[in-house]
Amino acid sequence: xxxxxxxxxxxxxxxxxxxxxxxxxxxxxxxxxxxxxxxxxxxxxxxxxxxxxxxxxxxxxxxxxxxxxxxxxxxxxxxxxxxxxxxxxxxxxxxxxxxxxxxxxxxxxxxxxxxxxxxxxxxxxxxxxxxxxxxxxxxxxxxxxxxxxxxxxxxxxxxxxxxxxxxxxxxxxxxxxxxxxxxxxxxxxxxxxxxxxxxxxxxxxxxxxxxxxxxxxxxxxxxxxxxxxxxxxxxxxxxxxxxxxxxxxxxxxxxxxxxxxxxxxxxxxxxxxxxxxxxxxxxxxxxxxxxxxxxxxxxxxxxxxxxxxxxxxxxxxxxxxxxxxxxxxxxxxxxxxxxxxx
Numbered sequence: 071x072x073x074x075x076x077x078x079x080x081x082x083x084x085x086x087x088x089x090x091x092x093x094x095x096x097x098x099x100x101x102x103x104x105x106x107x108x109x110x111x112x113x114x115x116x117x118x119x120x121x122x123x124x125x126x127x128x129x130x131x132x133x134x135x136x137x138x139x140x141x142x143x144x145x146x147x148x149x150x151x152x153x154x155x156x157x158x159x160x161x162x163x164x165x166x167x168x169x170x171x172x173x174x175x176x177x178x179x180x181x182x183x184x185x186x187x188x189x190x191x192x193x194x195x196x197x198x199x200x201x202x203x204x205x206x207x208x209x210x211x212x213x214x215x216x217x218x219x220x221x222x223x224x225x226x227x228x229x230x231x232x233x234x235x236x237x238x239x240x241x242x243x244x245x246x247x248x249x250x251x252x253x254x255x256x257x258x259x260x261x262x263x264x265x266x267x268x269x270x271x272x273x274x275x276x277x278x279x280x281x282x283x284x285x286x287x288x289x290x291x292x293x294x295x296x297x298x299x300x301x302x303x304x305x306x307x308x309x310x311x312x313x314x315x316x317x318x319x320x321x322x323x324x325x326x327x328x329x330x331x332x333x334x335x336x337x338x339x340x341x342x343x344x345x346x347x348x349x350x351x352x353x354x355x356x357x358x359x360x361x362x363x364x365x366x367x368x369x370x371x372x373x374x375x376x377x378x379x380x381x382x383x384x385x386x387x388x389x390x391x392x393x394x395x396x397x398x399x400x401x402x403x404x405x406x407x408x409x410x411x412x
Contacts, residue, residue, distance in 0.1 A: 125140065126139060126142050126167070126169070132319075138174075138347060140164060140174075142160070143162055145157070145158075151231050151232070154170050154171045155171050156231075156234065158237060158241045163179070164180065164347060165178025166241055168209060168237070168242065176209060176242075177347050182386040183344055183387045186215055187355065187388060188277060189310075190370075192367075193275055194371070195357070195371065196306070196308055196371065198372070199219060199274040200223045200224065201223065201224045201226075201274050201275075202222055202273060203227075203268070203272075203275070203276045204225070205228055205261040205279065206230075209242060209245050210235070212248070213227060213251065214246075217248055218385075224255070227254065228260075228261045228265075230258070232258050261278075265302055268302040269302075271302075272302050272304070273303055275303075275309070276299055276302060276307070278290065278309065278311035278312065291326050293333060296333040296334070300334060300360050303360045305361060305362025306363030308360075309358050310357050313355050314354055315352050315353055320402075320403065324407075334359060334360060335360065336359030336364070339356075340354055340403075341355045341397050342399070370393050
């Protein structure tokens, strides 16, 4: 067998599957270089921006002029669901890697930085959360983290792609372990439609492990979607949604902040964390609360790191100090985000 490599097209990728239920063409092409498909590789050359034998590279106009590459030890799974291409490979330095439509979703080594922060930033900011909704997050990592909170009585997840759930359970059992919690209910379907049908004031917290706010997933960051989120939250309820990189997407973040300030009449904040295998090595979160009991996101009132019940799977990244530090922004980002408060 020839050396295995991964080719990624120069079309625009998204991080997560589309939530509106439409079956759209895959935005990227992932091709393995093997003796068996060399002819197919040649026929796809017009769509290939980079081929590095034995390496996976993420190349996209969303982060022009740069690419992060991981050495591939072995391809463990390749498939195509109704919504996207799904791949799992064993890397040399970051463990197993989950890739959707050519974009890295998680690696075993650094997934903790994303999963723990997107979960505990909101849940540690309110006392005794009981009902939590997760939109997306089919790998189960957010579920694993929500389950750490003993006050939570109900965890509902709406994930559009069953293949992501199945592949995660098979290849990432330490992440998908969240599905084993008896408080979890899985709905496979369109998250946008699901939210519209949720009775007003149902949830204490909603976590949106979402697509990039461009192209087909743009609606997940527009005013109507945020209005659906706000309606589904109780007074003083909180939402945390993935909100891109301050190094790459300040123009997108500016629009997201503006939309959130129009909808959420409580608190609106931006936080960030480091994830080495995400573009630019960082990713941000929008944290908002509805009108009602005041929420001070910067000072956790429900410190999960003091909970002795976490000894079986101790957290690797989150603690109360890093919670507060996550809201400290570089001057260039602070200036733009604060301007939207006026």
